[in-house]
Amino acid sequence: MIHSLSNVLSKNIGPNTEVWQFCVILPEAVVGDNCNICSHVFIENNVTIGNNVTIKNGVQIWDGITIEDNVFIGPNATFTNELIPRSKVHSSDNMKCTLVKKGATIGANSTILPGVTIGEYAFIGAGSVVTKDIEDYGLFYGNPATQKGYITTEGIILDMEKRDADGVQHILKKE
Ligand SMILES: CC(C)(COP(=O)(O)OP(=O)(O)OC[C@H]1O[C@@H](n2cnc3c(N)ncnc32)[C@H](O)[C@@H]1OP(=O)(O)O)[C@@H](O)C(=O)NCCC(=O)NCCS
Numbered sequence: 001m002i003h004s005l006s007n008v009l010s011k012n013i014g015p016n017t018e019v020w021q022f023c024v025i026l027p028e029a030v031v032g033d034n035c036n037i038c039s040h041v042f043i044e045n046n047v048t049i050g051n052n053v054t055i056k057n058g059v060q061i062w063d064g065i066t067i068e069d070n071v072f073i074g075p076n077a078t079f080t081n082e083l084i085p086r087s088k089v090h091s092s093d094n095m096k097c098t099l100v101k102k103g104a105t106i107g108a109n110s111t112i113l114p115g116v117t118i119g120e121y122a123f124i125g126a127g128s129v130v131t132k133d134i135e136d137y138g139l140f141y142g143n144p145a146t147q148k149g150y151i152t153t154e155g156i157i158l159d160m161e162k163r164d165a166d167g168v169q170h171i172l173k174k175e
Contacts, residue, residue, distance in 0.1 A: 010043075014051065029061075032069070050102070064097040071100050074108035074126065083114045103153060104134075107141070120173075123151045137172045 002008050006023040013019065014033030021039040025031065029043045032051035042060040043049070049061070050069035058076040061067065065079055082094050096115030100106065104118045107126035118124065118134045125141025125148075134140050139149040139157060150158040152170055162170050 038075075056108070064095055065100075066097070067100045068102040068104075070103045072105040073100075074106055074110065076109045077106045078109075078111045080112065080114050101136070110145075121151065121153050123155075 002013070002019045003021050005021040006019050008019055008023065008025045009027040010025045010029045010031065012030040014031060014035060016033050017031055017035040017037065019025065019037045023037055023039065023041045025043040026045045028045035029047045031043065031049045032053065034051055035049060035053045037055050038057040040058045041055050044061065044063045046063035047061050047065055049067045052070045053067055055073045056075040059073050060079065062079055062081045064081045079098060081096060081098065083096060084094060098112060098115060099117045101118060101120040103121040106112065106118070106124045107128060109126055110124050110128045110130060112130045116130055116133050118130070119136035119138060122134045122136060122138045122140065124130055124134065124145060128141045128145040129143040130140070131144045137150045138147050139151045140147050149160055150162050150172060152158065152172065156164050156170070158164055158170055162172065164170060
């Protein structure tokens, strides 16, 4: 479903993806299947978005940003692709790519600085400023975002020793 109040110029939108009101998707963007693109989302050209991705309201996905499968992007999260922007000064040297790996969550109103990689199933708390790469399953928040623990694929919050609130030790994938 592509809402009639949106301007979707890309033909590369998965069949079960929903695009709600007042979105703009430029022609070369690729959006996978079964995504939910909420209202007021802007997706530029050099963007690849996987399957089962949720992008809440008011998010812009700029050139050079890749979002893998099953990622959740909270409302008004802000991506960036130029570290030192100046009006009317464009240089590809200044553009940096950002990768959000599968299953990651980005909390509402977070800011993701250019060139970072957010690891698989990582979780960024609301209002964070992400300045560095985030490890897989890492729970990070604050400004600048720092690691506060880990999180399971199901969303169980773990401390830095990977213990849950009941003290049970969890083993995360890849260990
Ligand atoms: C990161 C998050 C999962 C942490 O949850 P939690 O482990 O239950 O955290 P707690 O409420 O126990 O808070 C632990 C401490 O961290 C602080 N804290 C929690 N979230 C924070 C955040 N996003 N930024 C800064 N500090 C935060 C709390 O104030 C508390 O501090 P204190 O120990 O000094 O009292 C949660 O707060 C969060 O940000 N969720 C994302 C919500 C969101 O963006 N949803 C989008 C869809 S609407």
